[in-house]
Amino acid sequence: MGLSIAHVGEGVAEDLARYFKNIEKIQNASQETLENLSGIGPIVASSVKEWFRSGENKKLLKKLLSQLSISRVSSHGTSLEGFSFVFTGTLATLSREEGKAKVKEHGGEVSESVSTRTTFVVAGESPGSKAKKALELGVRTLSEKEFLALLT
Numbered sequence: 001m002g003l004s005i006a007h008v009g010e011g012v013a014e015d016l017a018r019y020f021k022n023i024e025k026i027q028n029a030s031q032e033t034l035e036n037l038s039g040i041g042p043i044v045a046s047s048v049k050e051w052f053r054s055g056e057n058k059k060l061l062k063k064l065l066s067q068l069s070i071s072r073v074s075s076h077g078t079s080l081e082g083f084s085f086v087f088t089g090t091l092a093t094l095s096r097e098e099g100k101a102k103v104k105e106h107g108g109e110v111s112e113s114v115s116t117r118t119t120f121v122v123a124g125e126s127p128g129s130k131a132k133k134a135l136e137l138g139v140r141t142l143s144e145k146e147f148l149a150l151l152t
Contacts, residue, residue: 003051003057003060003061005047005048005051006047006050006051007043007044007047008044008047008048011039012039012040012044014104015037015038015039015040015109016037016040016048018107019037023061023065026048026052027052027061029048029049031045031046031049034048034049038109079106079107080103080106080107080108080150080151081106081107081108082108082119083103083108083109083119083120084108084109084110084111084117084118084119084120085099085100085103085108085109085110085111085118085119085120085121085122085147086110086111086112086113086114086118086120086121086122086130086134087099087100087110087121087122087124088121088122088123088124088127088128088130088131089123089124089125089126089127089128089131090124090125090126091122091124091125091144092124092125092144093144093148094144099122099144099147102151106151113130113133114130114133114134114137114139115137116137116139118134118137118139119139119140120139120140120141120142120147121134121139121140121141121142122141122142122143122144122147123141123142123143124144
């Protein structure tokens with residue numbers, strides 16, 4: 001369930017939850033702390049701070065929390081926390097979306113583009129420019145089989 005915070009989509013919401021672990025910590029986070037998180041800049045941070053300052057939203061949140069039981073999402077298998085993945089090409093046993101979901105389930109991050117911050121590029125059949133960029137930047141490329149082995 002989303003809270004309809006402007007500029008906060010599913011990915012940012014997951015990042016906030018993963019970093020802060022509970023809604024009270026998000027609510028009390030400073031603008032600077034929010035801005036220092038990967039993928040969150042001044043506009044998103046301001047939007048989050050603004051949402052939690054609103055009296056109407058505070059009432060809504062209190063009502064929601066009285067009706068919900070929020071439990072911690074557990075990771076499966078090996079933790080990928082601190083690792084960033086990019087997917088390219090066609091995977092044999094997973095869709096890209098399934099691969100991305102597995103990375104997130106295990107605490108890792110997913111990006112759509114290769115950079116020096118990328119830890120691994122998972123390359124399936126017919127990888128495109130992302131595989132070439134990984135080679136240029138010295139980013140390790142994994143086969144689907146190697147990627148799946150990281151999850152166990």
